[in-house]
Amino acid sequence: MIAVASTIVVFVALALLVTNAPGWxxxxxxxxDWEQFKASMPEIARAFLLNVKMFCIAEVFILVFALxxxxxxxxxxxxxxxxxxxxxxxxDFFRGVPTILVIxxxxxxxxxxxxxxxxxxxxxxxxxxxxxxxTAYVSEVYRAGIESVHPSQEAAARSLGLSRGQALRFVxxxxxxxxxxxxxxxxxIGLQKDTALVGFLGSVEAFKQSQIDAAATFNYTxxxxxxxxxxxxxxxxxxxTDWLIARDRRRRQTARVA
Amino acid sequence: MNALELHGVxxxxxxxxxxRGIDLDVAEHEVVCxxxxxxxxKSTLLRCVNxxxxxxxxxxxxxxxxxxxxGANVNRVRRRIGIVFQAFxxxxxxxxxxxxxxxxxxVLGHSRGEAEADARELLERFGLAARADEYPDRLSGxxxxxxxxxxxxxxxxxxxxxxxxxxxxxxELVAEVLQVIRELAAGGxxxxxxxxxxxFARDIADRVCFLDDGVILEQGPPKRILTAPEEPRTQQxxxxxxxxxxx
Numbered sequence: 001m002i003a004v005a006s007t008i009v010v011f012v013a014l015a016l017l018v019t020n021a022p023g024w025x026x027x028x029x030x031x032x033d034w035e036q037f038k039a040s041m042p043e044i045a046r047a048f049l050l051n052v053k054m055f056c057i058a059e060v061f062i063l064v065f066a067l068x069x070x071x072x073x074x075x076x077x078x079x080x081x082x083x084x085x086x087x088x089x090x091x092d093f094f095r096g097v098p099t100i101l102v103i104x105x106x107x108x109x110x111x112x113x114x115x116x117x118x119x120x121x122x123x124x125x126x127x128x129x130x131x132x133x134x135t136a137y138v139s140e141v142y143r144a145g146i147e148s149v150h151p152s153q154e155a156a157a158r159s160l161g162l163s164r165g166q167a168l169r170f171v172x173x174x175x176x177x178x179x180x181x182x183x184x185x186x187x188x189i190g191l192q193k194d195t196a197l198v199g200f201l202g203s204v205e206a207f208k209q210s211q212i213d214a215a216a217t218f219n220y221t222x223x224x225x226x227x228x229x230x231x232x233x234x235x236x237x238x239x240x241t242d243w244l245i246a247r248d249r250r251r252r253q254t255a256r257v258a
Numbered sequence: 259m260n261a262l263e264l265h266g267v268x269x270x271x272x273x274x275x276x277x278r279g280i281d282l283d284v285a286e287h288e289v290v291c292x293x294x295x296x297x298x299x300k301s302t303l304l305r306c307v308n309x310x311x312x313x314x315x316x317x318x319x320x321x322x323x324x325x326x327x328x329g330a331n332v333n334r335v336r337r338r339i340g341i342v343f344q345a346f347x348x349x350x351x352x353x354x355x356x357x358x359x360x361x362x363x364x365v366l367g368h369s370r371g372e373a374e375a376d377a378r379e380l381l382e383r384f385g386l387a388a389r390a391d392e393y394p395d396r397l398s399g400x401x402x403x404x405x406x407x408x409x410x411x412x413x414x415x416x417x418x419x420x421x422x423x424x425x426x427x428x429x430e431l432v433a434e435v436l437q438v439i440r441e442l443a444a445g446g447x448x449x450x451x452x453x454x455x456x457x458f459a460r461d462i463a464d465r466v467c468f469l470d471d472g473v474i475l476e477q478g479p480p481k482r483i484l485t486a487p488e489e490p491r492t493q494q495x496x497x498x499x500x501x502x503x504x505x
Contacts, residue, residue: 152345157349158333159339160413161333
C-alpha cells in the first residue's frame with residue numbers, strides 16, 4: 001500500500017513538473033503529436049521489419065558461434081592453449097570495443113575494399129558487426145553455464161565410457177544452456193536494440209526511418225513511434241523466456257508415472 | 259587372471275600424497291571392501307582405477323589390460339568398469355530411463371529400442387520400473403542411488419567400483435541400497451567397495467582392506483580384520499567406529 005501510494009505521489013509530482021515546465025507546450029508539439037505519430041507509423045513499422053530481420057539472422061549465427069567459442073575456451077590441457085588464448089583475446093577485444101565502432105569500421109571499410117567477392121550491402125556488414133560483438137558476450141554467458149555444471153556430472157558421464165565430446169554434448173551442455181536462458185535473453189534484448197545502430201551506415205531501419213521523418217517534418221514524434229515498436233518486440237520475448245523457464249521446471253517436478 | 263591389479267600406485271594432489279604405494283589384486287567374482295578413515299585414500303583409489311584421476315607412478319591392470327599404459331584408450335577401459343558415486347551423480351535433465359540408456363546407446367551402439375527394453379528389465383529387477391519416466395529429483399535418495407547402480411550395470415561391466423554409496427543417504431534408506439549390492443555379490447559380480455558400513459562389510463566382503471594414510475596397512479578375511487586386527491592403527495580405527503555406534 002505504502003509502495004503504491006509513494007509511487008503515485010512521485011509520478012504525479014514528476015508529471016506536474018514536466019507539464020508545467022516553460023518549454024512543455026513546444027516539447028508536446030514536437031514529441032507527442034498524435035497525428036504525426038499515426039502518419040509516420042506505417043513507414044517506420046515497415047522499416048522495423050529490417051530490424052527484426054537483422055535480429056533474427058544475427059541471433060542464429062551468434063548462438064552457434066558463441067557456443068563454439070565457449071567450448072574452445074573450456075578445452076583442457078596445454079595442447080589447446082593457442083585455441084584457448086585466441087578465444088580469450090577475441091572475447092576481450094569485442095567486449096571492449098564500442099559496438100558502433102565495429103559497425104562503422106566494417107560498414108564503411110569492407111565495401112571500400114571494392115573486392116568482387118565482398119558484398120556492398122551496409123545491412124550485411126551491419127549484421128556481421130553485430131554477430132562479432134554479440135558472439136563475444138554470449139560466449140561468456142555460455143561459459144558461465146558450462147562452469148556452473150558440477151565436474152561430478154562430467155565424471156559420471158566419462159565413467160560410462162562417453163568421450164569428452166559426448167559428455168559435453170549429452171550431459172554438460174544441455175544443463176548449461178538451460179541455466180543460462182534468462183541471461184541469454186537479456187543479451188538478445190540488447191542485440192535487438194542495437195540493430196538500430198546499423199541505421200548509422202545508411203540502412204533504412206526503424207531508427208533511420210524515424211530520423212528521415214523527423215528531418216522532413218521538423219517533428220520528433222516519429223522517434224516515439226520507433227520506441228514503441230522496439231518495446232513491443234521486447235515484451236513478448238521476455239514473456240517467452242519466463243514461460244520456457246516455468247515449463248522446464250514444471251516438466252521436471254510433475255513428471256508422472258507412465 | 260585377476261579382474262584387477264594395482265602395482266605400486268602413487269597419487270598426489272599438489273604436495274599432498276594421497277596414495278603412497280598401493281598393491282592390490284582382486285580375483286574374479288571377489289568382493290573387496292576398503293575401510294579406513296576419511297582422507298585415507300579410498301575414493302581416490304577407486305577414481306584412479308577408473309582413470310578419472312591420472313596416477314603419478316605404478317600400474318593398474320583391469321582384466322589383463324594395463325589401463326595406465328601410455329596411449330591406453332580410457333573410454334574403452336571405462337566401458338568395462340561400473341562406478342557408483344557417493345552423491346549419485348545422476349543426470350538431472352534426463353528421465354531415469356534416459357539416464358540408464360545413455361551409455362548403452364552412445365557408447366555400446368545399441369539401438370534405442372533395445373537399450374530401453376534392457377533398461378526397463380534392469381529397473382524392474384531392482385524395483386524401479388514405476389520410476390522409469392520420472393526425473394531424478396522426484397526420487398528419494400535411496401531410489402536415486404539404486405538408479406545410479408542400474409545405470410552402471412546397464413553397461414554390463416566386468417567390475418563394479420562403489421564409492422561410499424550409502425554415505426549420503428538417510429539411515430532408513432541405507433538398507434534398500436545395501437540389498438541391491440548383496441544381490442550383485444550373490445550374482446557373482448566382482449566389486450571393490452569403499453564403505454563405512456562395517457557390519458555390511460563383514461557380511462558381504464571376501465576380503466577387507468584397511469587403508470591408512472595412503473597405504474593398505476592390513477588386509478584379510480572380514481572376520482579377522484574387523485574383530486582381531488593386528489595393527490594398532492586398525493584397532494584404533496575400529497575402536498572409534500564402535501564408540502560411534504556404527505558397528
